[in-house]
Every structure is written in C-alpha cells, then in structure tokens.
Amino acid sequence: MAGVYISFSSLILIVPLALLLLLYFIVRPKPARVPIKNRHVFITGGSSGIGLSLAHLCARQGASVSLLARDAAKLEEAKQSIKLATGCDVSVFSADVRDYDAVKRAVEEAGPIDVLVCNHGVFVPQELAEQEIEEIKFMVDVNLMGTFHLIKAALPGMKKNRAELGPGSIAIMSSQAGQVGIYGYTAYSASKFGLKGLAEALQQEIISDNIHVSLIFPPDTDTPGLVEETKRRPQLTSIIAASSGAMKADEVAKKSLNGIESGTFIVPCNFEGFLLSVATAGLSPQRSFLMAFVEVTTAGLMRLAGLFFQWNWYGAIDKWRSTNTRT
Numbered sequence: 194m195a196g197v198y199i200s201f202s203s204l205i206l207i208v209p210l211a212l213l214l215l216l217y218f219i220v221r222p223k224p225a226r227v228p229i230k231n232r233h234v235f236i237t238g239g240s241s242g243i244g245l246s247l248a249h250l251c252a253r254q255g256a257s258v259s260l261l262a263r264d265a266a267k268l269e270e271a272k273q274s275i276k277l278a279t280g281c282d283v284s285v286f287s288a289d290v291r292d293y294d295a296v297k298r299a300v301e302e303a304g305p306i307d308v309l310v311c312n313h314g315v316f317v318p319q320e321l322a323e324q325e326i327e328e329i330k331f332m333v334d335v336n337l338m339g340t341f342h343l344i345k346a347a348l349p350g351m352k353k354n355r356a357e358l359g360p361g362s363i364a365i366m367s368s369q370a371g372q373v374g375i376y377g378y379t380a381y382s383a384s385k386f387g388l389k390g391l392a393e394a395l396q397q398e399i400i401s402d403n404i405h406v407s408l409i410f411p412p413d414t415d416t417p418g419l420v421e422e423t424k425r426r427p428q429l430t431s432i433i434a435a436s437s438g439a440m441k442a443d444e445v446a447k448k449s450l451n452g453i454e455s456g457t458f459i460v461p462c463n464f465e466g467f468l469l470s471v472a473t474a475g476l477s478p479q480r481s482f483l484m485a486f487v488e489v490t491t492a493g494l495m496r497l498a499g500l501f502f503q504w505n506w507y508g509a510i511d512k513w514r515s516t517n518t519r520t
C-alpha cells in the first residue's frame with residue numbers, strides 16, 4: 194500500500210505541476226518572438242503621445258519607422274524630434290484613417306510593413322444622454338473603422354514574402370476602458386471593445402501567415418490627448434478611471450514594445466491592468482503557460498475582486514448623484 198500512497202503534501206505539489214505541464218502543451222498560439230531591429234514599423238497616431246514615444250523607441254532600436262496622422266505640421270515636428278534624438282529619418286504620411294483610399298495610398302507608398310501599430314485614437318467623454326450622435330460616430334469611425342481600414346490596406350503587403358521576412362505583428366491600441374465599461378465612455382468603450390473582437394478573430398485568420406496580434410490596454414496616460422480630454426471629462430469618469438494608476442507615455446510605449454516583441458496577445462501596462470487582464474481573460478488566446486496558470490488558478494478570486502470594484506464604483510455613483518442634484 195505504501196507504494197501507491199500519495200501524501201497530501203505531495204499532492205499539493207503534483208497537482209499544480211501537472212496543470213503547468215498540461216498548459217505548457219495546450220496554450221495556443223505557440224509562443225513567438227517578433228524582432229524590431231531592421232524591420233519596418235508603421236505607427237498611426239505617431240505624431241503625439243503614446244505613438245510618438247513608441248516611434249522614438251523603435252527608431253532607437255534600429256527599426257525603420259513610418260508615421261501616419263492627419264496634421265502634417267505635427268508629423269514634421271515628430272520627424273524632427275526623432276531625427277534629433279536618434280539620428281534616424283522617419284517617413285511621414287498625412288492621412289485620415291477614416292478615409293480608406295488615403296490610408297491605402299499611404300500604406301502602399303510606405304512599402305511592405307513588418308510591424309503595424311494601430312495606435313491612432315480619439316476620446317471625447319460624455320454621458321450618452323448628453324453626447325451628440327456626430328461625436329459618437331466620430332469615435333467609432335476613427336477608433337474602430339479606422340483600424341479596419343489600416344489592417345485591410347496593410348495585410349496583403351504584410352503577408353507577402355512573410356516566410357522569408359520572419360514574424361510580423363499587428364498591434365492595436367485599446368484602453369482599459371476596452372476591458373471594462375466606464376461611466377462617460379459609452380462610445381469610447383464600445384469602440385475599444387470592438388477592437389477586441391476584431392483582434393481575436395484576426396489572430397485566427399493570420400496565424401498561418403506568421404503574423405501575431407497584440408492588443409494593448411493602457412490606463413490614463415499623460416499625453417496631449419489626455420490633457421484635452423480632462424478639460425471636459427465628467428467627474429465620475431475621472432473618479433472611476435482613477436481606480437487604475439496613471440502612466441507616462443514612455444512607460445506605456447515600453448510595455449507596448451515588450452508585448453509586441455514577445456508576441457503577447459493581451460498586453461497590460463500596469464499592475465491594475467494585469468489584474469484586469471486576468472479578470473477578463475475570457476476566451477482570448479494565451480501564449481504563455483505561466484499566465485494561463487495564473488488565469489486558471491485565480492479566476493474565482495479575480496471575479497470577486499471585480500465585484501468589489503463594481504461595488505466601489507456604484508457607491509461612488511450613488512454618492513455623486515446624492516450630492517449633485519440633476520439640472
């Protein structure tokens with residue numbers, strides 16, 4: 194009997210080890226690495242904030258960088274600042290991501306892309322009851338449709354010769370408001386949640402082309418965009434968003450690039466983002482067996498934590514409503 198007797202303490206070791214081993218074999222897609230040096234990185238919204246920080250980082254790492262945004266003067270300024278800091282010449286393209294033909298022209302002119310970063314984005318927070326339809330459409334068109342336009346335009350060139358060129362990447366800038374709906378962000382959250390469906394389905398479609406999708410989820414980040422946003426942000430939006438710590442654009446860019454290089458699908462940027470990613474893992478692909486282990490073993494606890502956050506947020510809404518009478 195002694196031979197088959199497994200003590201409780203060895204079970205405590207064996208069960209997690211067996212789970213780790215199982216996860217090691219089943220996580221899909223398989224881990225990948227996407228090099229940045231000497232690759233063509235195309236960044237939309239690269240003239241400001243997170244995109245600009247990422248452009249600096251990629252140029253410093255020896256990538257050939259292209260930037261796309263609307264304002265030609267801001268693009269020129271970005272080009273000069275990167276030249277000054279790194280000595281690298283970046284190509285700039287002035288286009289509106291809402292204009293598919295213009296996006297297609299820019300992408301074709303830029304040449305085959307290895308790493309496409311769909312980072313452009315607009316955010317105008319307001320309660321849905323107050324917000325104009327034009328503004329709602331604006332956010333969905335730029336954030337969601339604009340990303341479709343870019344990927345659709347870039348994909349044929351990205352797929353071509355991929356076997357010889359090595360792994361490619363499509364990175365999409367979402368937001369923590371794309372993992373959980375936040376007061377004042379009905380349109381913005383919807384546009385960012387939409388990107389998750391796009392990313393999950395797209396990864397299945399392009400995995401055999403050796404192109405890896407990364408979906409990045411920053412918290413409030415100190416950028417020119419955020420400065421504008423805070424001028425008109427409902428108080429409750431700020432209160433709830435403060436559940437996650439703010440970051441600098443350079444820090445978010447670093448996390449983003451690490452995520453892209455390691456082919457990570459869900460890329461959180463801070464500790465709260467890590468919790469949020471585990472809590473909202475759902476049926477997203479997971480390439481890391483260690484992360485999968487954390488997801489499997491803490492799922493119930495994370496749900497509990499999430500319910501506590503909701504309890505706290507609904508408390509804040511109640512309190513705010515009782516001290517600020519509606520007009």
Ligand SMILES: NC(=O)C1=CN([C@@H]2O[C@H](COP(=O)(O)OP(=O)(O)OC[C@H]3O[C@@H](n4cnc5c(N)ncnc54)[C@H](OP(=O)(O)O)[C@@H]3O)[C@@H](O)[C@H]2O)C=CC1
Pocket residue numbers: 237238239240241242243244261262263264265267288289290291312313314315316335339366367368369410411412413414415416417418419
């Ligand atoms: N800052 C934050 O708190 C957070 C930001 N994010 C996301 O990160 C991304 C970058 O944000 P951030 O750096 O703050 O933004 P900024 O407002 O600082 O910069 C936005 C960039 O996008 C470009 N852009 C905007 N609209 C269009 C368009 N229609 N066509 C082409 N380019 C466009 C802008 O250039 P131009 O205006 O010249 O077109 C600019 O280069 C966005 O997707 C945002 O949703 C996510 C979480 C938090």
Ligand SMILES: CCCCCCCCCCCCCCCC(=O)[C@@H](N)CO
Pocket residue numbers: 316368369370373375411412413414419422433434435436437465466468469472495496498499502
């Ligand atoms: C279970 C554990 C949960 C953990 C914590 C949850 C914290 C959620 C905070 C959400 C913050 C959303 C900020 C959006 C920023 C943004 O996108 C705008 N600035 C526009 O750019």
